[in-house]
Amino acid sequence: MLITCPYCGPRDVIEYTYQGDGNRERPDPASQNFEAWNAYVYDRLNPAGDHNEIWQHSGGCRAHLRVVRNTLTHEISSVAFASGDHHAPAARRKAEDKP
């Protein structure tokens, strides 16, 4: 499996660490809504098809990425920084610039 890191280009999955389901919504830290916390910590969709996931490029730039991966084919339809534009570097290289 290849994941195209917005910083580093296409890299083997061996460089990445799976950091969990990207659909989770963390409740307000002060919230005592146990149902919401339980859903956040334990409930997972496990879809057969596109899945929104968080991956960290742990063997590279260490950025966290939001990856949409098809769980049946491993096809990756989108990769973006998990933190939105927070990490977007000024001189960001386009993925296709890399061999």
Place this chain on the structure above:
Amino acid sequence: MSPRRTDIGGRIDRLKTIRFTFDGVAYTGHAGDTLASALLAKGVTLFGRSFKYHRPRGVLTAGVEEPNALVTVLKGEVREPNLPATMVEIHDGLVAVSQNRFPSLAWDVNAINQLGGKILSAGFYYKTFMGPVFGPLKGTRFWMFCEHFIRRAAGLGRAGSAKDPARYERMNAFCDVLVVGSGPAGMMAAKAAADQGARVILADLEPRFGGSANWSGETIDGAAATDWVRRTVVQLEARDNVRLLPRTTVWGYYDNNTLAALERVSDHKEQPAKGEPRHRYWAIRAKSVVIAAGAFERPLVFPGNDRPGVMLAHAAERYANEFGVLPGERIALFTNNDSAYRAALALKKAGAAIVAIADVRPEISGEMHKLAMEAEAEVLAGHAVVATEGGKALSGLKVQRFDMVTGALSGDARSIHADCLLMSGGWSPTIHLASQAGARAEWNAARQAFLPPKPTPNSALQRWIGAGAFNGSFSTIEAIAEGRAAGLAAAGGTAAPAALPTVEPAPGNPDPAPVFEIKAKGKAFVDFQHDVTSEDVRLAHREGFVSVEHLKRYTTLGMATDQGKSSNVPGLSIMAEALGKPIPEVGTTRFRPPFAPVSIGSLAAERFGDLKPERLTPMHDWHTANGATMYSAGLWYRPMIYGLSGETIEQAYVREARATRESAGIVDVSTLGKIAVQGPDAAQFLDRVYTNMFSTLAVGKARYGLMLREDGFAFDDGTTWRLGEQDFLMTTTTANAGKVMQHLEYFLDVIWPDLRVHVTSVTDEWAGAAIGGPKARAILASCVTGTAVDNAALPFMGIVHGEIAGASVMICRLSFSGEMAFEVYSGAGHGTHVWEALIEAGKPFGLVTYGLEALGTMRIEKGHVTGAEIDGRTTARDLHLDWMLSKKKPFIGSAMMDREGLVASDRLELVGLIALDNRPLNGGAHIVEELDEANPHGSIGHITACCYSPALGKHIALALVKGGKARHGSRAHVSDPLRNRFGPVEIVSNHFYDPEGTRMHG
């Protein structure tokens, strides 16, 4: 020259004699021989005993699909079992032995199993090993007792227990076009793609490129096919955009066009070259793949089809043409298709007598009659073989009239005298890689075979094109045309500049008759390696199995090391007939990697042995030079003890711990995880990450912190030092350093991207030495300059900056040992310098170095927790760390930590144990209320860490026990049946030593 060896022909070098042994008998062969060809040349017919019935078995094939002739190769103490003799290249000194026989191959006591064939039918284990048995071996014990003997009687080769000294390596490769298989199709594909300028890898599992061209006897471009191949290989070798990989099995097809291959680099050599690995694992990323993997010939299913001397027709043709070996002198053939006639003629030309060709088809074409006439063979059209005769070698066979439509036999059986019977049941394309890539095979009624689907718009994840026999195009003309087209398409080219190499059209129709089985009396084998007969398949059907996947599991058809390469289609056809359904409706099982067995060593490669990475502290060399016994902890190496001569481990750590408590000791703590947490929001971030407050921590002070996971369980602990308003240095446990770093990064990156905080791993930037004991402060005072270290300047949890022997140091007064102690940090490059200065300064004070054992002993005495107690199942309360759970703020895990199950009163809690019998305790031992050595039960907890405590003079332990504190002062027992350690203990507080902390506060 042996009588079975022809005078000319083949790839072997008759001038080079090679000596090897098989079952202790010395043989000779020639360079280029496989073990199978060399033994066949010497007239050996018996290669092994079958899996279940211990029937004598010979060689069935000439290649990777061999199910029968499996051998074990011995290299010194190392044994490699289950190698097909057809794939073992002989070399001087090769030692091979046969398998699954006792006491010898020729005389096997378990051959009596053949008489019990009715009992050992499909599902034998499922039917037999159930139901109650009474008496002394009641319940499953009786069956477990039987299993020992059955496992010995049934099976394959025995794995060795000696350590494998061979080296393995892994290569990552990238190419535009990977060509799998180097027959005429693969050869043309590689050449066409290379001519387009594409980067090409050509892999073939055989030692020599060429595939069928090595034995077909055909003429390509006016030259012998073997010469055409050699010429083409020379052309490819000369190109720098082509990599040729012989002896390389492409065994896995994964997504993104990543393929896995195993190159057998030096198995065929007496001695590998210096530094040469035994196997090389190739991870190949190919833009596209040309699969030219060819096809496997199928056996026919008839009684006695497994007798030594019965062989596939093309295999015999290969032995004759490629190795110059005749598998028999009087050869009969049995076929349902035309390809066997060419084999007959080839063997005739090589010097064998062809006594008869039995063909299930009533009508044979004129072309085939002509080939038979040239081979001087009698053609028995509309006949089938119904029996074979002989023991360890074939002596003859019986044929009978056969009606292809009804399957009925008629007329009298006729005996034919022959020492070799060749069979051909049609061909099955080697679709394994395409199947792994997700393609659904399609049944082709004309070819009577599963073919890969025609190239469809391939997904971006799997781009492959088939060519040649893999596509069901069995002629060399088609292979050459399809190979070039595939090579061009894979390279993205369209031009077809030159004319195709010319090939004489081979006579014959590629379509076999739809006959797979002859139903006559006697065992007819479908899966030779797992001893599955046609009757087993029908039995499975009668017992209600309708799915092909269930059939496979119930009969074990296709589940042996050959993965049913020769048996899948015959097995399916018999099942289809029993079900009354056409084959495509029964379907085929999907192939999974690996295509052929893969050495585990090749997968581990450099992660094992000399090249495994290791982490060393800055003071590592000092430790090893000063008597430390090193201990590996993850990738780290840490001193375990600094033993004096004659000391046991226990004597050493007891001496080190006692000296530390009496005067002073020093330990290397550089392995602790260290993370710089910096930025305007650093304090706020730490408040969210730790259960306790850090925003209130003064600059120049440190605090012990605890982290939970989101689910409320304890995660890690350590001290964090506030070096500046926005500058913290966090320490973590050695084992969790990486995990904590990722945890922090995840929250900063994904959950709180608005926090202005940077985290940086600085573990390797700092060298750390912890010095503790009643004299520790005096030692520091004698060597530290630039700062005072007295109680006013350096109170408990205080931090000062100064110098030791000219090097800058940062000193924090904190204690793990329970003594007055200080952690001295310096830049990693100054680590040994500072360490040596401290050792020197400590000499007048009796300072000792201590290792992990003494460190562990002192922490157990103090009741501090480590990873043994923070094991992912314990909470802060379980570890009596609830005083650290702030109620003033939310933190990671705060919402989940008060769940019902996490605050229950019967949870395992941290306690201390004292052995009342004054004997050592063991980690992992269970704690029980009532001792029952005969039937251990009733665990109320377990020991997490133990030691002999020099401070208490007792054997003590930390344990997690139900009820915890409520049991302080009560008695229980350790129950450790594995190590036969039982005995009384007293449950006490985990704070064994100086519970008030007067020593460390000073």
